[in-house]
Amino acid sequence: MYLGGIIKAYRDKHELSMQAFADKCGLSKGYIAMLEKNLNSKTGEPIVPSLETFVKVSAAIHMSLDELLDIVDENQPIDISGKRNVSALSSQFDNIFPVEVKKFPLLGEIACGEPIFANEDRESYVLTGTDIAADFCLKAKGDSMIGARILDGDIVFIKRQDIVEDGEIAAVVINDEATLKRVFYDRNKNQLTLQSENSKYRPFSYEGEELNHVKILGKAIAFQSDIV
Structure with a gap:
């Protein structure tokens, strides 16, 4: 209404x-x-x-x-x-x-570092520009994506989709824990690798049966930072 x-x-x-x-x-x-x-x-x-x-x-x-x-x-x-x-x-x-805005459901925090529990309780809404074609947003936590200019506390807007292109940043759930990473595929090895944008964090690789416990929530298409 x-x-x-x-x-x-x-x-x-x-x-x-x-x-x-x-x-x-x-x-x-x-x-x-x-x-x-x-x-x-x-x-x-x-x-x-x-x-x-x-x-x-x-x-x-x-x-x-x-x-x-x-x-x-x-x-x-x-x-x-x-x-x-x-x-x-x-x-x-x-x-x-x-400036015209619409609201996006904020589904909690997502780890930029080690995976954290994926809280999908809708805490609140975020208002932002109407030109962002996202379905929901998450608050970044940690420093593993600073190379992509995504900082702790930033709001990351996610377009819901089950697969992303090689090298794109995605919100990924691993055994009911969520993280934000760049996604790479090795189809010859049937291997998926989640890569941080901070050299102090090692990549996570999954293959075989492990892939059954990895789910891509969607593609990160924009983020919102406060000016300080």
Whole structure:
């Protein structure tokens, strides 16, 4: 359900007029109407509410922001730029773009080093650009992938697939433990090797029956780091 649908359902349940709800969350009646129609009346395009709007609505319906993001449709775009003049700037500079985001389920931590337990409990969601064609994301733990610029604490976005190309980075489960490694195949030996991007870690090789205990979750296609 899009944000406007959640608002409409709340208004109907509590018998609130559009103006009453607008007053309750500090937004205009006209903007609430656009949210409920999921249509920007000025552009004719689907509306892209800001993260600030989500914060105001979550407070108005007595729900935490995380809870609201959990139930909103995963295709709901969210503007997290926080800048009212981004559109004006983007018309002046060809390398400035408004930011639209979608949310990805964060499935816990994945080892960049020795494998760790694969926790697939959905702890929360991560907001990032709509152009990332991933299915879920994991938080990197350790330093074994620093050669690929993936650092401890980075968010790694994974496209779910059972096999990756030779030399690609993948999230791999070994006996219910997960790790992030570069994958290499030796088809002559029927051998799979998981290689770190840090020389202090040795590669892991699997062949024969051992391959039955190795499962590729998906291909790492992007990562997100904090600027420090």
